[in-house]
Amino acid sequence: MQGLANRIMLLWGFRRALVAILAGAVGVLALPPLGFFAALFVSFTILTWLMDGNAGDEYGGVWGRLRADFATGWLFGLGYFVAGLWWLGNALLVDAEGFAWAIPFAVLGLPAVLAIYYGLATAAAGLLWSEGWGRLAALAAAFGLAEWLRSVLLTGFPWNAIGYGAMPIPVMMQSAHVIGLFGVTLLAVLVFAAPALLGSPGSRRTGIVIACLIGLLHIGYGAYRLEAAPDVKGDAVAVRLVQPDIDQSKKLDDKERASIFEEHLALSSAPPADGKPEPKIIVWPETSIPFILTQNPDALTRIADVLKPGQILIAGAVRSEDMLPGTPPRYYNSIYVIDDDGQIVAASDKVHLVPFGEYVPFEDVLDDYGIANVSEMPGGYSSGNTRSLLKLPDGMTFYPLICYEIIFPGEMQDAAGVADALLNVTNDAWFGDTPGPYQHFLQARVRAVELGMPLIRAANNGISALVDPYGRVVAGLGSGKRGFIDTSFTRSSEITSDDLIRRYAFWTLLAISITIATLSRVSFVSNKN
Template identity: 60%
Template structure:
């Protein structure tokens, strides 16, 4: 290991750049659908040794060393995001004649921008770099802060945050209940980078010991919470649910040539008899934008829904909502969720707050539209964001906190008390991404929101992965990618746990502060030894 570390440290030119790209790309194997979390150990070990080489030249100025660290981190990030997000180009092929030109921007341009955060992480770590365990703590500090910034700045995009690699299965997801995504991310980087100490030996014993203890705590807490922890709920209520996954091709949805057929397919799946051994569903859920027209402008559609629903049943469906502004102004359009009763009456609605850039709106619209940049979903002016999100409350009193599609990747979109809701509802349309890693990655990230909050999750997709997830991230039942049908199951509802988002944030900053302190103290000792 020492010989290998030494050879990597001395690499230069295209060999160093190529290895940095490779190190990032290999880390993407830790994300769904592969889930090889051990790949991150290879990825971050190589990154540490590369940074040892890019920061270890005493003859270079501090500015040049920082630049070298940034470039190494940026190349690492470029490899990671291209390998992990290449499937975004599939969405542009749905309407290839209009958007194929933008595929390089999605497959290379977006990763190049996201990689800036990883370049920043490496440069920040370089400021307190040392030759022992301290540099592992510095890297964890840099990446922890960078991932938090990536999930926050410019509306955020925390897709495939490093912490997800450490949480592929429920046993390994439970730490997020205490630490949140970004707390797990910071500590994960420390553990993933710890094998790099085998290449230099300094700080080997304490570094590996801490990594082993963190791993044991991660797995031990997961096992305790799944098997021995007291239940998070004091009482349980159960409702029968049907998730409708029609698996309609996205090109067909966009053509708008068979709106009636699309609508009727949803109705047919809704009216099917219950699955064997299941009760008649109390709640039927349709996916995002499943109604192919403006509901409030088509009263006949509401009548049809009322005819199909049986007494006491409620439909929750995604649809586009139009809001007239009058005085010759065009209407505002919202990506919405409606709750409709058996009389075809709209009981309540909630609009999407966190829109998808370039999918639902164009950032810097006035400038980019001059260059022909349009949003994927063609509406006059795109979608408008809602000012706030409203829980959907059933006549029985059970309430869902709604997240539409992309909103489910943001831990901060869910308030500490779920605004009084009992469960999370996520409707989506992952048909945009076809049979690629995209739907699997989206599913994992949605699933983690249930674990972080300690409440169940209903997830319904047009074509993606529809499922009922319990408060520990276990899949109660589900429909796989490309499956078309209706899933009948039971959702158990309990009280909302005490833990909240403030605690997640507080614990994240405590972790980050501890890592930064260790890195800073180690760097002081390193400087003294060098002098």
């Protein structure tokens, strides 16, 4: 192992860059749909040895070392994000005539920007680099902080955070309930980089033992929590999740609007599957109503005709809001709650919009260059000022999250204790049969685990499912399948957790890791001198 480590450390030029890119790309195998978490052991072991090679170059000085460390992390991140996000180009092919030109920016440009976070992480870790397992603590702290920053800066985009690679199945998700995504990420990097110690001279025992203990605690706690999961008591609520699997190009065709609407109604009015009870709640996916509902009273009447007494429809729709005379209306990506009389009884607007997908940043400037949003709405969408809880007539409350809002842990810190379930409506048809919908679904499941709340998820195409508070799929409909799911969930808030605890846990782990790395660095410099 030490011979392999030496060969990687001594790589130079093009070969070194290629190995860094490939190391990042290999790590994507840990993400859905494969979920081969062991791939990240390869990625972070190689990254650690590459960093060791930078530390051995004493001719460049401090700035030269910083540049080398940043370049190593940036190349690693480029490989990781290109391999993990290439499917974004599929969304631009839906309207290829208008947006195919932007595919290189989506497939290479965005990963190049996101890779800066990993470059900054390795540069920061390099400042505290030493021998032994102290350098692993530095790398773990730097990546944990970088992933947190990636979730909050420039509207945030924490898609495929490293921690998800350590949570492919429910037994490996439960740690997120206590320390959150970023706490899992920090510890995961520490564990995944541990094999690098086998290629280092001197004592390796401490770091290997610590990594093994963390891994065993991660899995052991998950097994304990699943085994100790209480039987949820209360009345089960029957729900139907509609997944129409409508091609995105069809959704953009004005001539298809009526047929799309009728297709949703047909799936909603079908008899229950396998003798299950009539659903009390029917959920349609994001932007499932293909026109401005408030401008089509006949559509509300049609919905009322389909709904049985006492049934509720929750549907994604575009909401318009008239502005001052002479100015265009504002459009919102919204969710409506509609009762059996065809009355809209609750609504919620999307707060966290997708840049260049639903709105264009600095639109006044970029519009001159012909850069428009990918959505079909003229002028794009406006964001809601606040997130409104969806309160149903029977008193049940859902916490609404539209599309990728569910990937942000910080978006739902006030959900626990105020809602009976998370509700996520999405339209992953933009991405076709690619890893994107599977990655999205994993991140949604982890949110359910973090909060200890059931998740109700309806997708046009992607993965529609009911997920329990432990990340287990109670019932689901896979990608590319048309139909509906009749299932039920129980209202319960007994196991919800406080987001403040998870945040304190992350910052505590970060402080401990930095302290260990600093002490190791001081000892390393003293011994060297």
